[in-house]
Amino acid sequence: MTTAASTKETTGVGPLLRGWRERRKVSQLELALRADSSARHISFIETGRSRPSEEIVLRLADHLDVPMRDRNALLVAAGYAPRFRETPLDDPSMGALREGLEQLLRGYEPYPALIVDATYNVIAANRGIAMIIDGIPEHLLQPPLNAMRLTLHPEGLAPKIRNLREWRGHLLDQMDRQIALQRSAALRAVYEEVAAYPVADPGADTFDAGGEPGGMPYFALPLRIEHDGHLLSFTSSISTFNTPMDVTVAELAIETLLPADPATVKYLQSSVS
Structure with a gap:
């Protein structure tokens, strides 16, 4: 009892x-x-x-x-009232935040950038992201659009990622660290789903940490992805808000995919308009 x-x-x-x-x-x-x-x-x-x-x-x-x-x-x-609000992003009081985030995403163009919540559901994205996910099956683009599912699903971006095993390992490690810190059952569910996806083993699914074929060294693990016959290389940068006072804001993250080589810069500048 x-x-x-x-x-x-x-x-x-x-x-x-x-x-x-x-x-x-x-x-x-x-x-x-x-x-x-x-x-x-x-x-x-x-x-x-x-x-x-x-x-x-x-x-x-x-x-x-x-x-x-x-x-x-x-x-x-402990018997006290909650201290921090959790305001929906579509609340009128969040208007300035929404406008600022939209301007930030546009400012990153032509480089891909998106905003995700605590479980990697996509809140907003710019035209650089739209270019990368062009051609993805409609069922993966239905809301809530999840960045991890979209990236690692066998029908998503996974077949286009040349260094899939390395990038997949990076993403799973990232989620695993967050689960350890946050104790999030929702994030654990996303992790278990995407970790169970089958991983193809194409001949190009390897990565030389010394750099790209042309000899240029990478300063961070790149995402190497094919798009329309071109091999693009990106490094990921993630930003969060400093000293947030709202749960919703505290759980937002802005991820930017920065070009890792001159060829990717040139391609994005000519393709994202």
Whole structure:
């Protein structure tokens, strides 16, 4: 029989904080020193012997690098109201943000750029992205359009990616690190789906880290993708908002595909209009 007390022991703020502390591999003493508290106080909070103040919950969450969405969950578990709003992007109050993001995407053209949420669903993209995904089957372009699914699906971009095994490994590692940090069941579901896709083994599915055939060294792992008979090379750059105050904004990421060689620059400048 599950009692109210036993439920609280597994779902209250104490166990949640302990879970984040253990996930970050931080001892009670180390966390106490970081948060200007004591190991005894941390222990009392984790075991439910002490109810933490709203301030200490937020302070501990900050030092444990807890995602904003989960900081709200910690506050609710401790008996407080959520601190951070989660405003839909189509809300009138987000008008300035939407306009700024659209201008940013246009500013990156002709280079491909897109905005994704915490599970890699595409929020917006520019004409550079539209060029790359031209010809993708319609069923993969139905909303919600997911960047990971679109990239790694056997009917998506995967057959066009010359170094698919390396790029796939990079994307799966990236998601795996995020899952470890965020404990996101939704992202885990996306990971398990795309990781299960079959991987073709074409002769060109290899990558020489020393550089491209012409001898130019790469400064980061490139995405090498065929488009209309041309081999394009990109490196990926991801940006997030500094000190966000809204859950929606905190979970947005802007990814830009920057040309990794002069030939790609020239091709994009002549093709994206």
